[in-house]
Amino acid sequence: MTTSVRTRLSGSWRMTDWKVFRGEEELDPPLGPAADCAGLLIYTNEGTMSANLTLLERPPFADGSLDGGTQQERADAYRSVIAYAGTYDVDELTEAVVHHVEIATFPNFVGTDLTRTCIFEDENTLKLDTPPMEMGGEWLGSYIRWQRTGTEGQ
Template structure:
């Protein structure tokens, strides 16, 4: 093998590694593939139709999307009171009200419209019964990376827009 031939083989191999770093062909994951997994609630903001901000308490929570098209979502106020009785079936009226107004949880199925980056959810059960079967439940993904998911809930039952940020659970 002469030097020119060896140099040509080296150059071809180098260009192949640079141009095709992942087994020869890099593929972009679909939005649905990127969503799959559990995401931990990081932050959120709410606005009314007129653009004014809505005060919100601090929350903790998560959303999980499965490959089979199922999801669950939960947020709980970070300052939720502990029950003085220690019995989850016996809260005081004030404790019960604080918990009921500070928790939102729901589960169901979802589909993804890749072209509009929209997650369409069908809520089957919820801590807020008004969400069950409500039409046109959608979440618009505004940004997604391996580590962060941002989406907008463009119109809640209360008539506000939510912008939520999640970090991928590790």
């Protein structure tokens, strides 16, 4: 019996790799090299999802209050994180997951559907291929590789 894509997705995942492509050329993702980033992706059984990507090294604001930070500190913080959440559906035939974005750091994502092709490299490693997205004025393909949490080092 084959396990459904939805069942296989359910749980939490940590980012292990992130690549952007211009044809055959590899480029750094928008936040910088994958080795300098961290990510967490969560899919619930109820159909809710959350994706968070960030630089590992983010300087704290000089003013530590929640509404603090200079305009430059806030701009730098915004440039160092990509996060969104909402609901999701799975197309079992094409093995694609569609994220229905409800909230996001990038306002243009809100109200959109983001489709990702699921490639399960093994039961604990997930590669999500992204259709070309506009980055730096170009349409570039990408993928993010995720490791199921709790399976690091297995």
